[in-house]
Amino acid sequence: MKKGTWLSLVLVLVLGIGLIAPAAIAEDTIKIGGISTLSGPYALYGQAVKKGVDLYVSQLNEKGGVNGKKVEVIWEDDRGEANDGVLAFEKLVQNDGVDAILGAVLTGVTKAVAEYAADLGIPMITASSTAYEITTDRPSVFRTCFLDPFQAVQLARYTKDEGLTKVAVLYDNGNEYSKGLYEAFVSEAAALGLEVVATESAAYGDVDFKTQLTNVKNASPEAVFLPYYGAEAALILTQAAEIGLEVRFLGADGISDIVDAIANKALLKNMTYSDHFSTQADSEMAKSFVEAFKAAYNEEPSVSFSATGYDAALVLTEAFKQGSTEYADVAAAIRATNLEAVSGQITFDDHNDPIKSAFMITFDEEGNKVFLKMQNP
Amino acid sequence: MLLFLNQLINGLHVGAIYALIALGYTMVYGIVRLINFAHGDILMVGAYTAVVLITMLHLPVLLVIILVLLVCVLFGVLIERVAYKPLRNSPRISSLITAIGVSMLLQNIALLVFTPTPKPYPISLSLPALQIGTLSIGSITVLTILVSAALMIVLQLFVSTTRAGKAMRAVSEDFDAAQLMGINVNNTISLTFAIGCALAGIGSLLYGLAYPSVSPTLGALPGLKAFIAAVLGGIGIIPGAMLGGLIMGLAESLTKAYISSQLSDAVVYGILIVVLLFKPSGLLGRGTREKV
Numbered sequence: 001m002k003k004g005t006w007l008s009l010v011l012v013l014v015l016g017i018g019l020i021a022p023a024a025i026a027e028d029t030i031k032i033g034g035i036s037t038l039s040g041p042y043a044l045y046g047q048a049v050k051k052g053v054d055l056y057v058s059q060l061n062e063k064g065g066v067n068g069k070k071v072e073v074i075w076e077d078d079r080g081e082a083n084d085g086v087l088a089f090e091k092l093v094q095n096d097g098v099d100a101i102l103g104a105v106l107t108g109v110t111k112a113v114a115e116y117a118a119d120l121g122i123p124m125i126t127a128s129s130t131a132y133e134i135t136t137d138r139p140s141v142f143r144t145c146f147l148d149p150f151q152a153v154q155l156a157r158y159t160k161d162e163g164l165t166k167v168a169v170l171y172d173n174g175n176e177y178s179k180g181l182y183e184a185f186v187s188e189a190a191a192l193g194l195e196v197v198a199t200e201s202a203a204y205g206d207v208d209f210k211t212q213l214t215n216v217k218n219a220s221p222e223a224v225f226l227p228y229y230g231a232e233a234a235l236i237l238t239q240a241a242e243i244g245l246e247v248r249f250l251g252a253d254g255i256s257d258i259v260d261a262i263a264n265k266a267l268l269k270n271m272t273y274s275d276h277f278s279t280q281a282d283s284e285m286a287k288s289f290v291e292a293f294k295a296a297y298n299e300e301p302s303v304s305f306s307a308t309g310y311d312a313a314l315v316l317t318e319a320f321k322q323g324s325t326e327y328a329d330v331a332a333a334i335r336a337t338n339l340e341a342v343s344g345q346i347t348f349d350d351h352n353d354p355i356k357s358a359f360m361i362t363f364d365e366e367g368n369k370v371f372l373k374m375q376n377p
Numbered sequence: 378m379l380l381f382l383n384q385l386i387n388g389l390h391v392g393a394i395y396a397l398i399a400l401g402y403t404m405v406y407g408i409v410r411l412i413n414f415a416h417g418d419i420l421m422v423g424a425y426t427a428v429v430l431i432t433m434l435h436l437p438v439l440l441v442i443i444l445v446l447l448v449c450v451l452f453g454v455l456i457e458r459v460a461y462k463p464l465r466n467s468p469r470i471s472s473l474i475t476a477i478g479v480s481m482l483l484q485n486i487a488l489l490v491f492t493p494t495p496k497p498y499p500i501s502l503s504l505p506a507l508q509i510g511t512l513s514i515g516s517i518t519v520l521t522i523l524v525s526a527a528l529m530i531v532l533q534l535f536v537s538t539t540r541a542g543k544a545m546r547a548v549s550e551d552f553d554a555a556q557l558m559g560i561n562v563n564n565t566i567s568l569t570f571a572i573g574c575a576l577a578g579i580g581s582l583l584y585g586l587a588y589p590s591v592s593p594t595l596g597a598l599p600g601l602k603a604f605i606a607a608v609l610g611g612i613g614i615i616p617g618a619m620l621g622g623l624i625m626g627l628a629e630s631l632t633k634a635y636i637s638s639q640l641s642d643a644v645v646y647g648i649l650i651v652v653l654l655f656k657p658s659g660l661l662g663r664g665t666r667e668k669v
Contacts, residue, residue: 041493173639202638205598207588210387211633218380231495231590238589242515243383244506263497263589 029070030320032057032313033092035085035103035113038077044257045305046105049127050075052309053102055289055296057317066320073313074098078109085109089116099325100124100316105305107131107177114141123330125316127308130253131176135352140331142352144311144343148177151252151274152184152227154358154375158272159223159250160192167194167250168221170212170236172228174204181227181252197221210239223248230258237267248272256304256361265367272372274358277307277343280371281359289342302369304343304359311341344374382512384634385627390518392626393525394587397580398603399610399618400532401573407613408549408569410469414476415456417600418483419574423449423581424498424591425491431499438500446578453574454567462563480600487593498589500582521583528576529619535572536615545569549613602645609649611659620660624648 034053037046057071065071074096076088085104092098101117101124104110110129117124118138125142126134132149135141159167167189172178182199189196198219200212213236216224224240226233226249233255240249241264251258251273262268279290279300289310293301301307319333338347344356360372398420405413426448430441460479464472504516536542544565547555556562584599585591602625610621625645632641652660 044494200638203641206638207590207598208387208391208629210390211384211630212638214380214383214387215634218383231592234497235588235590238501239587242517242587243387244513244515261495261497261590263499264501264503 029072030066030317030325031096031098032071032073032316033089033096033098033101033103034073034075035078035088035092035101035105035109036075037080037105037109038075040080042080042106044303045128046077046080048301048303048305049103049105049309049312051293051297052127052301052306052311053313055293055306056310056313058296059292060313060317066317067323071317071320073102078104078106080106080109082109082112085113086116089113093120093122098122099320100330102127102312102316104129107134110134114138117141121327121331123316123319123327123334125312125334127312128305131180139335139352140327142315142334142348142354144308144315144341144346144354145276145305146356146358147353148180148252149184150353150377151358152181153188154360154377155225155250155252155274156185156188156192156194158274158360158375159189159225160194162223162248164222164248165194166197166219166221167223167225168198168200168216168219169196169225169227170200170202170209170216171226172204172206172232173201177254178227182225185225185227207235208239209236210243213240213243213245217243217245221247223250225250227252227254229254230256230261233258233271234262237262237271238264241267246270253304256302259363259367259369262367265363266365268363268367269365272360272362274375275304275361276359277301277304278359278361278369278371280369281343283340283342283344285340286342307342311343311346314341315339315346379511380634384630386512386514386518387634388627388630389522389623390587390626391629392606392623393522394580394584394599394622395603395606395625396619396622397521397525397528397576397583398599399606399622400529400615401576401580402604402607403610403612403615403618404532404569404573404576406607408545409461409465409566411461411472412476412604413461413570413573414473414600414604415479415483416573416577417596417598417603418480419449419452419577419596420581420584420599421487421591421593421596422452422483423578424585424595425487427581427585428491428496428499428591432496441500442582445581446575449574449578449581450571453570453577457567457570462566480597484593484597491591491593493593495590495592498585498591500585501589502586517583517586521587524579524583525619525622528579529615532572532576533615541565541568605645605649608659609652611662614659614661617659617661624660 036050057073061070078085078088104113105128107129110126114134121140123140127144130148169182171182198216200215249271253275255273256275315337319330322333335348346354349355357374357376360375362370364370401416423445426445430436460475502517507514507519544560547560548565606621606625607618610617628645629641632644
């Protein structure tokens with residue numbers, strides 16, 4: 001009993017200090033709460049975002065920060081779980097007293113966190129969640145990446161620009177990302193007068209696609225759209241070669257990690273995909289970003305979410321330069337953004353989505369990415 | 378017509394892979410009465426062995442193939458000695474649960490060592506496709522079907538004609554009587570596991586060629602499908618494993634091609650249920666059945 005009383009007294013003291021402390025020292029820094037997937041199977045994306053954000057913030061602080069105030073990013077790991085994301089959000093807002101949230105990375109986590117952020121009205125910006133409804137009816141939630149329907153539309157336009165008229169689609173019926181891209185692509189293709197000669201689907205987790213590819217081959221398309229992630233797309237390209245299907249392949253941003261997933265790199269030369277950024281982009285801002293990234297981390301920013309993460313930090317801190325840290329003022333400042341960023345010019349539409357360009361990328365014989373062109377909205 | 382033939386060949390390819398893995402299941406079950414659920418994971422062990430030997434140590438492919446087989450055999454025999462042998466006289470449910478445990482252990486070790494990010498399978502085959510008239514069959518498909526059929530025949534001959542095969546059949550019929558006749562039961566069972574896992578090793582090579590993406594759970598699904606193939610054909614019977622595998626492969630492929638890709642598993646399991654209703658011992662099973 002006695003022990004218990006002492007323990008609770010100590011707890012009360014510790015918690016009390018914890019509650020008072022943040023408010024006392026929060027004056028001369030702007031605190032940003034970073035929620036990212038830093039461990040687990042999707043850590044690759046989360047680490048990419050974190051590296052981009054950290055790079056921009058350290059550059060900004062060297063130049064004197066925001067109106068003389070230093071910017072501090074407090075990172076929390078959501079492990080790719082919506083639950084952990086919400087816990088991280090509560091901790092950052094209540095214990096650390098952050099002024100804005102940067103994150104989360106995976107769509108599922110961001111959806112959950114955005115709900116809480118919208119309720120509080122705290123400004124939040126994600127660098128990588130592409131699902132449409134994340135910013136719907138949430139005036140304080142923004143993003144710096146483009147959306148799934150947007151890139152599907154750009155891909156259909158690119159197909160037409162290339163003079164290809166007969167297309168086929170193979171998509172994953174058990175994956176929202178894949179289905180969303182497929183639907184948007186097919187409707188835009190129909191609007192542009194492209195002929196969709198075959199539509200095949202596979203179940204989630206399938207590894208054998210030869211049956212569907214044989215049907216696709218039978219319809220003799222000129223290009224096949226594969227709204228898949230790199231690992232599955234690598235399997236599909238290998239099996240397409242096995243059954244002798246030699247056409248052009250198109251993919252969305254999920255393809256960006258295919259190079260590490262495929263053994264026979266030569267198969268990649270027929271693949272073109274849309275991405276949020278290319279390390280070969282020719283704007284001055286992009287070039288200096290790639291150089292600074294290499295200097296800081298000794299590697300290329302090969303995952304494009306490093307670039308959108310950098311841009312998210314840029315957009316957020318520019319909004320703070322208006323002088324206010326009131327939630328509503330910062331959100332209004334973000335909405336008024338018109339900035340040249342690493343991944344292109346950024347302005348926001350009524351739905352808080354950026355209006356920006358897609359980077360069309362293909363591969364050479366060794367599997368190196370080759371930047372083709374910007375596809376403008 | 379050409380499309381139908383192509384789809385048949387796709388089905389035969391998948392079926393041949395199932396059949397090859399099912400041979401390992403059926404061998405072990407026929408002799409020890411144990412459903413070795415870790416069998417599919419031996420496939421994964423083989424695939425990662427190839428990844429490590431080629432991408433990290435840069436060994437030549439032929440040497441790698443031999444080493445992959447050796448590592449698989451080693452794992453199989455080791456698993457039998459450590460996990461199954463102490464339970465040989467306990468209720469069958471104990472060894473079944475142990476087998477599931479071994480499977481999880483292997484998957485989680487792989488998860489820890491290699492991380493869940495899939496790695497590309499480093500061996501690839503770039504031979505021209507086989508042309509028969511207007512029909513073209515990919516080289517990997519041809520190789521897989523030929524290797525599976527050849528291995529089934531060799532295995533059947535081994536079990537029915539050699540001394541070691543005779544010992545296996547004796548052990549399978551009566552454990553104690555075989556021991557009384559001077560057969561070394563432990564060695565015979567080890568040999569069974571060694572052969573079964575060597576087949577899984579060859580399976581990992583063919584599987585890797587066809588689906589070149591290696592992850593810790595790689596063996597789970599083909600393992601399950603091959604187990605069903607073995608039951609469908611009559612578990613414990615070597616030609617039954619081949620037949621079961623081919624039926625499953627064809628059913629999957631034709632369902633995907635002509636009905637719906639979402640229904641392929643439903644059709645396969647449906648066939649299994651129908652067969653088991655009318656012939657509980659499997660397609661080639663007999664009332665008093667001859668085990669391996």
